[in-house]
Amino acid sequence: MKNFTKKLSVLTLFHFTFLYTLTIASSDGSPKPYTPHDNIALDCGSTANKTDLSGRSWIADNTIYLDHSNKVSVISTSPAQGNPIPYATARLSRSQFTYSFKVTPGPKFIRLHFYPTSYHEFDRSSSFFDVHVGGYTLLRNFSAALAADDHKLEVFYLEFCMYVDEGKLNILFSPNPNVPDSYAFVNGIQIMSMPGDLYYTSDDDTGFNFVNQVNPYRILKNQALQTLYRVNVGGSSISPEGDTGMYRSWFEDGEYLANGGPSVLPVNLSINPSFSVIPNYSAPTPVYKTARTMGTDRNVNENYRLTWEFRVDVGFTYYVRLHFCEFQGEISEPGDRVFQIYIDNIVAEHQADVIAWAGGRGVPVYRDYAVMIGRAGKEMERNLSVAVHPAPALRTKYSDAILNGVEIFKLSNEGNLAGSNPQGIHISPPIKSLPPRRPKYNIRPTFLIVVGIVSTFVAVSALYISIFRPKSRVEGCSSWYELSNKDYSSVDRSGKVYTSDGKHSKDTKECAIL
Numbered sequence: 225m226k227n228f229t230k231k232l233s234v235l236t237l238f239h240f241t242f243l244y245t246l247t248i249a250s251s252d253g254s255p256k257p258y259t260p261h262d263n264i265a266l267d268c269g270s271t272a273n274k275t276d277l278s279g280r281s282w283i284a285d286n287t288i289y290l291d292h293s294n295k296v297s298v299i300s301t302s303p304a305q306g307n308p309i310p311y312a313t314a315r316l317s318r319s320q321f322t323y324s325f326k327v328t329p330g331p332k333f334i335r336l337h338f339y340p341t342s343y344h345e346f347d348r349s350s351s352f353f354d355v356h357v358g359g360y361t362l363l364r365n366f367s368a369a370l371a372a373d374d375h376k377l378e379v380f381y382l383e384f385c386m387y388v389d390e391g392k393l394n395i396l397f398s399p400n401p402n403v404p405d406s407y408a409f410v411n412g413i414q415i416m417s418m419p420g421d422l423y424y425t426s427d428d429d430t431g432f433n434f435v436n437q438v439n440p441y442r443i444l445k446n447q448a449l450q451t452l453y454r455v456n457v458g459g460s461s462i463s464p465e466g467d468t469g470m471y472r473s474w475f476e477d478g479e480y481l482a483n484g485g486p487s488v489l490p491v492n493l494s495i496n497p498s499f500s501v502i503p504n505y506s507a508p509t510p511v512y513k514t515a516r517t518m519g520t521d522r523n524v525n526e527n528y529r530l531t532w533e534f535r536v537d538v539g540f541t542y543y544v545r546l547h548f549c550e551f552q553g554e555i556s557e558p559g560d561r562v563f564q565i566y567i568d569n570i571v572a573e574h575q576a577d578v579i580a581w582a583g584g585r586g587v588p589v590y591r592d593y594a595v596m597i598g599r600a601g602k603e604m605e606r607n608l609s610v611a612v613h614p615a616p617a618l619r620t621k622y623s624d625a626i627l628n629g630v631e632i633f634k635l636s637n638e639g640n641l642a643g644s645n646p647q648g649i650h651i652s653p654p655i656k657s658l659p660p661r662r663p664k665y666n667i668r669p670t671f672l673i674v675v676g677i678v679s680t681f682v683a684v685s686a687l688y689i690s691i692f693r694p695k696s697r698v699e700g701c702s703s704w705y706e707l708s709n710k711d712y713s714s715v716d717r718s719g720k721v722y723t724s725d726g727k728h729s730k731d732t733k734e735c736a737i738l
């Protein structure tokens with residue numbers, strides 16, 4: 225990619241692993257399906273314009289209008305010098321401050337980046353603050369330190385979506401006056417346009433299924449969204465550079481898998497997704513080349529639901545988008561793989577048939593659902609579950625089910641998105657002390673000995689499983705399957721490296737050669 229050497233010299237500061245994964249990500253120079261009109265990245269507290277490891281430009285703090293009329297907001301270099309941009313500097317204040325951005329009208333992503341640490345006289349644990357944008361409360365009495373500790377992360381960001389009518393976006397940070405020595409801070413802010421029909425419901429669209437409700441649901445312009453989960457089911461994480469142009473991060477699904485039956489991870493690298501039903505910016509293509517299915521054993525599959533669980537705040541409606549793409553050779557006709565979808569244990573779809581929805585194999589589709597997660601008892605949080613289960617045998621050729629991707633958003637309730645501390649956060653990759661890269665090299669030769677054909681599906685032999693308990697995750701090649709169970713999630717958790725899209729394609733290339 226252009227400027228590669230120039231970038232490398234900037235990078236020498238950083239940890240090798242971090243450098244390695246990100247440079248691979250930046251080597252994907254293919255044109256993106258979407259180019260955001262507004263694309264602002266503000267490096268709060270920075271006095272210079274900077275370029276991050278992936279080649280994104282972050283502008284200096286003084287480039288954006290800042291109202292800190294009380295003059296007490298300060299900028300600070302964080303103690304951990306050498307943190308990647310934007311986590312090396314911050315703006316902090318014991319009284320409120322507002323950033324004001326000039327943008328075009330339309331729906332925007334807003335991403336707030338945090339590195340909670342003690343900045344000189346600002347103690348890490350005493351920061352509690354609110355964030356308001358327009359008429360919306362995004363955060364209330366928010367502690368970035370509690371959120372980071374809860375997720376065992378050093379840095380993270382939160383992503384919101386909202387519709388901007390006028391050409392201006394004001395983000396107000398106000399410290400909680402009831403907490404002694406409280407202050408507000410932020411390390412980075414990104415504002416980015418998104419396609420008008422990406423998450424907001426178009427005027428000509430009648431809406432989608434609100435589970436357990438009669439009337440369809442629509443995402444209206446007066447609603448703000450908070451992204452809670454964005455998951456590449458059965459595949460690797462995808463870094464912001466690997467997204468379709470909107471710099472969204474996609475994470476692995478292992479840690480959200482609930483206990484239950486087995487699942488397999490089919491991959492088809494030769495599939496070239498054809499976007500004839502949904503726009504090509506909906507999700508990056510790797511999402512549609514990997515999936516998690518239940519496996520080939522009808523008797524087993526009929527007796528469990530393949531389930532993912534996502535922790536959410538109670539008292540909100542959630543917007544759930546499920547991504548699908550059939551890519552296995554055996555599945556080509558409507559009726560081949562028909563399954564049920566449960567959201568929060570309620571049937572959201574009696575007969576999901578991806579081929580019927582898409583019109584063929586290799587055609588991505590998504591389905592949207594809304595679900596109300598009500599209060600029950602004193603708990604402030606509970607799990608929102610997404611589950612799939614085969615349709616009755618007479619309705620489907622294979623008793624199986626598939627899922628390729630999940631996105632879950634919290635919807636504003638009378639202008640409010642704030643929940644309890646610590647809040648559901650959309651994690652960004654850990655930066656320090658990255659876990660070791662997945663030990664793929666142990667595994668590769670074993671592909672050669674695995675040839676087990678079970679009915680029309682190809683499955684991995686029991687021998688393979690017993691020797692190579694899924695301690696190391698293998699990208700299955702074409703129809704290679706990897707059986708997996710709950711053990712898998714701990715692997716994912718520890719292996720939750722900042723795996724980039726580039727890395728993914730590198731891995732998959734290795735696979736394809738085998």
Ligand SMILES: *[C@@H]1O[C@H](CO)[C@@H](O)[C@H](O)[C@H]1NC(C)=O
Pocket residue numbers: 255256257504505
């Ligand atoms: C995405 O789709 C649009 C409209 O169909 C098309 O013009 C564009 O070339 C596509 N972009 C990519 C990268 O495939």
Ligand SMILES: *[C@@H]1O[C@H](CO)[C@@H](O)[C@H](O)[C@H]1NC(C)=O
Pocket residue numbers: 271272273283284287
């Ligand atoms: C940073 O970039 C912005 C926009 O490109 C420009 O207006 C500003 O002068 C630059 N600031 C510095 C300190 O170079």
Ligand SMILES: *[C@@H]1O[C@H](CO)[C@@H](O)[C@H](O)[C@H]1NC(C)=O
Pocket residue numbers: 479480481482483532533534535606607
């Ligand atoms: C919520 O889901 C997670 C992930 O599966 C699980 O570890 C946790 O026990 C669940 N919590 C409840 C209250 O069911």
Ligand SMILES: *[C@@H]1O[C@H](CO)[C@@H](O)[C@H](O)[C@H]1NC(C)=O
Pocket residue numbers: 492493494495551552553554585586702703
């Ligand atoms: C991968 O997709 C191609 C194109 O649809 C198909 O011909 C092939 O059978 C698929 N491979 C497997 C192993 O499912």
Ligand SMILES: *[C@@H]1O[C@H](CO)[C@@H](O)[C@H](O)[C@H]1NC(C)=O
Pocket residue numbers: 352365400402403645646
């Ligand atoms: C703010 O949150 C903290 C931690 O959850 C809590 O102890 C405190 O009571 C809250 N304060 C207010 C004013 O809501």
